[in-house]
Amino acid sequence: MKYGRTGRLRTPVRLLFILVVLFTAVTARAIAPEQELKRLALRAAAARTQAWNDKYWRRLLYYERGLFGGYRSPSVNRNFFLSKWGDINPKLELEAAVDGFFFEGPDDESPQCRFPERYRWLREKLGVPPADLTRRCKDFEEWKAALDTESASLLFAAGYLNNPSTLYGHTFLRLHKRGASGADLLDYTVNYAATADAESGLFFALKGLAGLYPGQFSTIPYYLKIQEYHNIENRDLWEFPLSLTPEEIDRLLAHGWELGKAAFPYYFFTRNCSWQVLPLLDIAKPRLDAARRFHSWVIPSDTAKAVISASPPAVPGWRPSLWKTVNWKRSQLTETDKASVLELARGDQAAELKKLERTPPAAKAAILETAADYLSWRFYARRIGKTELDKRTDPLLAVRAPLGPLNTFTGGPERPASITEAHESMKLGLGLVALKDGPAYDLVWRYAIQDLLDDPAGYLPDAALEMGAFRFRYEERYNRLYVKDARLARVISLNPWDDWVRRPSWEIAAGIEQADEKGRRPGSAPIWSMNAGSGLAVEWDGPLRQLWYVLAEADSGIGGALESRWRAGAGLKGGLLVEGGPVRGLLEARYISYAFGDTRPLWAGSAGASVRLARNTAARLDYSWRGRVKEAGVYFHQYLFAP
Amino acid sequence: MKRIILSAVVLASFGAAAFAADYGSAGCGLGSLAFKQNDMTQVLAATTNGTFGSQTFGITFGTSGCNNKGLVKVSMARESFIEANYKDLSRDVASGKGEYVTNLAMLYGYAPENTWLFTQLLQKNHGAIFAANNAQTAVNEINKLVASI
Numbered sequence: 001m002k003y004g005r006t007g008r009l010r011t012p013v014r015l016l017f018i019l020v021v022l023f024t025a026v027t028a029r030a031i032a033p034e035q036e037l038k039r040l041a042l043r044a045a046a047a048r049t050q051a052w053n054d055k056y057w058r059r060l061l062y063y064e065r066g067l068f069g070g071y072r073s074p075s076v077n078r079n080f081f082l083s084k085w086g087d088i089n090p091k092l093e094l095e096a097a098v099d100g101f102f103f104e105g106p107d108d109e110s111p112q113c114r115f116p117e118r119y120r121w122l123r124e125k126l127g128v129p130p131a132d133l134t135r136r137c138k139d140f141e142e143w144k145a146a147l148d149t150e151s152a153s154l155l156f157a158a159g160y161l162n163n164p165s166t167l168y169g170h171t172f173l174r175l176h177k178r179g180a181s182g183a184d185l186l187d188y189t190v191n192y193a194a195t196a197d198a199e200s201g202l203f204f205a206l207k208g209l210a211g212l213y214p215g216q217f218s219t220i221p222y223y224l225k226i227q228e229y230h231n232i233e234n235r236d237l238w239e240f241p242l243s244l245t246p247e248e249i250d251r252l253l254a255h256g257w258e259l260g261k262a263a264f265p266y267y268f269f270t271r272n273c274s275w276q277v278l279p280l281l282d283i284a285k286p287r288l289d290a291a292r293r294f295h296s297w298v299i300p301s302d303t304a305k306a307v308i309s310a311s312p313p314a315v316p317g318w319r320p321s322l323w324k325t326v327n328w329k330r331s332q333l334t335e336t337d338k339a340s341v342l343e344l345a346r347g348d349q350a351a352e353l354k355k356l357e358r359t360p361p362a363a364k365a366a367i368l369e370t371a372a373d374y375l376s377w378r379f380y381a382r383r384i385g386k387t388e389l390d391k392r393t394d395p396l397l398a399v400r401a402p403l404g405p406l407n408t409f410t411g412g413p414e415r416p417a418s419i420t421e422a423h424e425s426m427k428l429g430l431g432l433v434a435l436k437d438g439p440a441y442d443l444v445w446r447y448a449i450q451d452l453l454d455d456p457a458g459y460l461p462d463a464a465l466e467m468g469a470f471r472f473r474y475e476e477r478y479n480r481l482y483v484k485d486a487r488l489a490r491v492i493s494l495n496p497w498d499d500w501v502r503r504p505s506w507e508i509a510a511g512i513e514q515a516d517e518k519g520r521r522p523g524s525a526p527i528w529s530m531n532a533g534s535g536l537a538v539e540w541d542g543p544l545r546q547l548w549y550v551l552a553e554a555d556s557g558i559g560g561a562l563e564s565r566w567r568a569g570a571g572l573k574g575g576l577l578v579e580g581g582p583v584r585g586l587l588e589a590r591y592i593s594y595a596f597g598d599t600r601p602l603w604a605g606s607a608g609a610s611v612r613l614a615r616n617t618a619a620r621l622d623y624s625w626r627g628r629v630k631e632a633g634v635y636f637h638q639y640l641f642a643p
Numbered sequence: 644m645k646r647i648i649l650s651a652v653v654l655a656s657f658g659a660a661a662f663a664a665d666y667g668s669a670g671c672g673l674g675s676l677a678f679k680q681n682d683m684t685q686v687l688a689a690t691t692n693g694t695f696g697s698q699t700f701g702i703t704f705g706t707s708g709c710n711n712k713g714l715v716k717v718s719m720a721r722e723s724f725i726e727a728n729y730k731d732l733s734r735d736v737a738s739g740k741g742e743y744v745t746n747l748a749m750l751y752g753y754a755p756e757n758t759w760l761f762t763q764l765l766q767k768n769h770g771a772i773f774a775a776n777n778a779q780t781a782v783n784e785i786n787k788l789v790a791s792i
Contacts, residue, residue, distance in 0.1 A: 146714050182758075183749040185742060186724075188714065221715060223728055223746075231731075369738045376730060390776055393730070397737035401769035405739040405762075 035102055038133075042098045045126045052094040054125065059283060060118050060255070062264070063090055074271070076214055077263040082111055097122055101133045113137035114261065117254035117283065140257055147188055147219075149249050150178040152284075153317070154277075155189065156238040156304040156419060157229045159460050161493045167465060168449065169300040170229075171274045173281075174222055174239065175253075185223040190256055192217050192276040194266035215266035215276060217259045231322050231380050238418055239317035240308045244284060252284035274300035281307060294642075299448055301419050301459075302642060308420055316420070320413045323501070326377050328413035329370040330500070337367050342500070344371040345378065349392060353399060366408040368400040374500065381501075422458025423616050423639040425449045431622075433633035435475070435522070442484065442633065443472045447642070452492065452577055452586050453610040453620060454637075462537070462547060462577070464492035469511070475522055482523030487511030494549055494577070496539035505537040505549055517602055517627025518561045527559030533573055544580040555592045555602075562598040569594030571602075582612040603627065616640070721750050725785070726778040733773045733781075739766040751789055764788055 051057060061081070063071040073080070073087045081087055083096035097118060100111030112119045112135045123130070157170040173190040180186060194213040207213060229235045244252065259280065264271060275298040278291040290306045308316075320328070330338060343352040344367070356364050372393050379389040429444030447468030450459050459465070471484040490509035495501070508531075515525040535551035556568040571592030578585040589605030606624035613619060616639040623632045715723045725732060728743050735741030739762055748761035765772060765785065772784040 143714065146717070180749070182755045183746045185728075185746040186720075186750065219714060221723070221727070223724065227727065365738065369734075372734050372737070376734065389730070393734075394774070394776065397733055397773065398770060400737040401739075401766050404766065405759075408738065 039099060039102055042101065042126050042128070043095060046094060046098055049125065051122070051125050052091040056121055056286070057090060057094060057118075059279065060121065060258075061086070061090065061093060062262075062279060074264050075262040076265060077261055079261040080258075080263075082115075094122075098126070101128070107135040107137060108139045110135050110137075113140055115258050116140055117251055117258055120251075120254060140254075143257065144253055147175050147253065148178045149175040149253060150180075151176045152242050152244050152249060152252060154240045154242055154281075154304060154307050155225075156240065156300065157233075158236040158238065158419075159301075159463075159465065160233050160235050161460065161463060161465070161491060167491070169274075169304075171277055171300045171304050172225070173252075173277060175219075185221075185226065187222040188219045189222050189225050190217060190277075190280070191220050191225070192273050194273070211265035211267045211271070213266045214263040215271070215273070216263050217256070217276075217280075219256075226319070229321075230319060231376070234321045234323050234377070234380065236321050236324070236416070237319040238304075239319070240304065240311065241314040241316075242281075242285075242307070243312045243314065248284045252280065255280060255283045269297040270294075272298055272300075274298055274303045278303055278307070285310075296642060297447065299425050299642070301422065301449075302425055304419055305641075316418050318415050318418070320415075322373075322377050322380060324413045326370065326373045326500075328411075329366070329373060329409055332409055333366060333370060337363065337370075340367050341371045341374060344368070344396060345374050345392065349395065353395065356399075361403045362406050362408065365400060365403050365406045368396045369408055372396050372400070416461075417457035419458045421615070423455060423618075424641045426640045426642045427454075427637055428640060429620075429635050429637040431633045431635035433473070433631055435631050436629070437475070437522070438477045440473050440475045440522075440631075442635070443474075444635065444637065445470045445472075451490075452494075453584050453608055455582070455584070455610075455612045455618065460493075462494040462496070464490055464507075466490040473523065478522065480523050482514075483512060483526065484523075485511060485513045487513075494537040494547060496537050496547060504534050505551060506532070506534045507551060508532045515557065515559065515561045515626075516629035517600070517604070519627070519629075520561055525559070525561035527557040527561055529555070529557045531555040535573075544578050547577040547579075548575070549577075550574045553590060553592060555594075557598075563600075564597045567594040567597035567599070569596070569599075569601075583609065584611075585609045610637075721747070721785075722778075722782050724750055725782050729778050729781065733769075736762070736765045736772065737769050739763065747785075751785075761789075764792065 046052070057063075058071070062073045062075065064074065066072045070088060071090050075081070075087065078087075081093055081096075082100055083089070083092045086093035086096065097111060097115070100115075100119075103110040103112070107113055112133075116137065122128070153174050153176065155172050155174050157172075159167055159169045161167060172192070175188050175190065177183070177187050192215055194215045226237070229237050264276060266272065275291070275294055278294070282288050282291050288307065288310045290303070290310065293306055294303065330341070333341065340352060340356065343349070356367065359367070375384070375389055375393050375396075378384045379386070384392075425448045427444065427446040429442070431442035431444060433440040433442055446466060449465050449467070450456060451464045451466055451469075452462075456463070466487060467489050469485070469487040469490070471486075472481065473484040474481045487509065488511045490507070490511070492505075492507040494505045495503040510530040511528075512526050513529050514523065515527045516522075518525045531553055533551035533553035535549060537547055537549035540546040540548070551573045552570070553573050554568075554570050556566070558566045569592050571590060573588065573590035575586065575588040586606070586608050588607075589603075591601065591603050593599075593601040604624070604626040606622065608620060608622045608624075610618050610620040618637045618639075620635040620637060621633075622635065624630070724747060731741075732743045732747065735744040744762050744765060745755075745758040748758035749755065751761060753761045765788065768784065768788055772781050772788075775781075
């Protein structure tokens with residue numbers, strides 16, 4: 001509009017203005033009914049196809065069929081739904097989505113921009129052409145452009161025994177930036193985690209079991225995940241390429257954007273970090289259909305395997321833990337150099353640096369680099385604090401830098417077997433047992449995952465990590481069927497003694513067992529037993545690898561078979577683990593003396609050997625004694641994917 | 644005691660949980676690094692506060708270095724990287740190799756085949772960059788060095 005000097009509109013302009021206003025008013029009134037008709041047509045189209053019954057719609061909103069036949073979506077964040085009843089009614093939610101096409105407000109706040117994948121599908125389903133009812137989703141497009149994803153991979157952080165909440169590993173996704181090879185650290189990850197509060201101990205466990213912590217997705221820079229797993233927790237990181245097509249990546253991002261508005265109850269055993277990644281992948285790649293494969297408890301390595309087995313075979317990437325890197329560098333040093341590293345890191349650093357002045361630059365650089373890495377490991381392993389780390393590292397780097405570029409180490413740490421080579425997590429077994437009174441038949445069932453005699457390939461070496469391990473026994477002579485043992489959980493972590501690491505070995509276990517030493521009739525002496533131990537292990541690398549260990553044990557038992565129904569005491573446990581090829585042997589003996597309750601001591605032990613016949617098949621020989629009761633058995637074990 | 648052991652065992656039992664551990668998982672931007680727990684990590688202890696009901700994807704770090712979509716602000720990418728990886732970077736620069744320094748080179752716009760130039764430039768000036776043990780100093784020094792050539 002142009003104004004005259006007087007401030008009044010000039011006549012022809014005024015006329016034009018009035019015309020424009022009139023015209024706009026008329027069209028505005030004309031558009032609304034047209035839109036309304038369109039909306040009704042779309043609703044009719046939705047009703048005709050019963051679009052809300054589409055599997056994909058249910059997937060997009062995480063609807064699960066409830067006990068009484070209805071549907072329910074678990075998101076506790078209401079923003080995930082457009083309809084007030086969206087969480088319990090797929091139809092109302094879909095109708096709200098249809099109405100959402102006609103949202104009046106800023107584009108970025110429109111349902112179409114907030115839920116790009118729902119609307120992509122809805123357009124396809126209802127036949128809305130791309131040019132019709134479009135929105136400019138600036139926020140989403142910017143986010144997508146910043147991630148600029150070329151491919152995606154599944155990352156698996158190996159098991160970690162020192163943090164109970166992540167014993168079995170963790171899985172998350174990595175989005176590879178376009179054309180950024182060589183800049184791995186700059187990628188983003190898609191991670192699902194629970195938002196826990198400060199609660200600890202029993203409450204933490206119970207709340208976790210009851211799903212009281214909300215879980216949310218986040219995009220965390222990959223370098224921070226590396227800090228977390230590689231440095232702080234000292235775990236290997238495996239990377240399995242997903243080979244997604246550009247279209248699948250689009251869906252992954254579009255649905256990922258939607259998940260920013262969702263929060264699901266986090267259940268330790270079922271809907272955990274590792275499972276929640278699966279529905280996201282199922283949407284990116286519908287034929288994967290992996291989420292449905294898990295019903296009971298979800299183990300991260302199993303979800304990883306489920307996804308990997310459905311992707312084209314590819315060589316996984318491997319990022320060794322911080323300690324493995326230090327150990328590999330150490331292995332390339334001479335004995336004198338190693339001593340020098342220790343002196344720099346733990347001893348009189350100034351004197352050692354002086355001594356190193358005459359060392360040739362390449363050797364000196366190797367020593368300094370190893371010492372700096374070792375100090376870093378010491379810091380993350382909580383052997384030293386930040387001040388000590390700085391105080392000891394800075395002088396080393398100040399000496400190293402002026403030496404300039406030097407080739408200090410070649411190759412890399414030796415790559416262990418990946419999770420794809422591991423046996424399945426569940427074990428079923430049959431055994432024939434010889435007892436004093438004749439034969440017995442055993443049925444073995446263990447939910448997860450390994451004991452010391454199982455082949456550890458793909459899992460943690462020198463460790464046992466058992467959950468839900470049952471042995472049912474039938475004794476012919478007495479015609480009796482009973483539970484021989486039912487272990488709730490057992491964790492053993494044997495750490496071969498290393499002067500650089502100085503990590504003790506330990507174990508913790510709880511479950512029901514038969515106190516055969518009480519001399520009762522077989523199967524009638526069940527006790528609830530809990531024990532924990534700590535000690536040392538020593539490795540000897542002969543023709544057969546040997547691992548000797550001694551643990552100081554605390555033991556307790558509760559049960560009718562015990563005098564005064566309980567006992568508590570302490571003792572020693574010693575063992576030897578031998579490995580060679582597919583054969584493993586284990587000798588173990590323990591002596592526990594009880595100070596409280598039933599004070600008769602316990603003297604028990606076992607000798608076992610296992611041979612791996614195939615990846616998922618093994619045979620085992622077992623001899624054991626407990627008090628005066630002895631038995632010998634032969635077992636056949638089959639490992640299965642948990643149904 | 645029994646209760647404690649029991650809860651420990653229950654916890655130890657499965658917990659395929661990825662919990663934000665006490666060191667946190669974290670963030671975005673300079674000045675947001677809050678060292679916790681014996682200066683345990685270079686990783687800041689960010690909270691996920693405010694994610695509920697937010698329209699953004701995932702964590703909003705709630706710091707100046709992050710945009711409202713849970714990503715590191717492009718303008719803060721170098722600073723965030725240097726701060727979060729300070730010690731690793733310092734070691735890589737001193738030894739004149741490693742992925743932390745080559746990744747930073749790429750953040751400074753070096754092509755993969757030229758990252759060695761950046762690496763050597765930093766290695767020669769390791770003292771000036773890292774002696775103060777302060778991320779902000781390192782950022783300033785590196786910016787100065789890169790601008791000087």
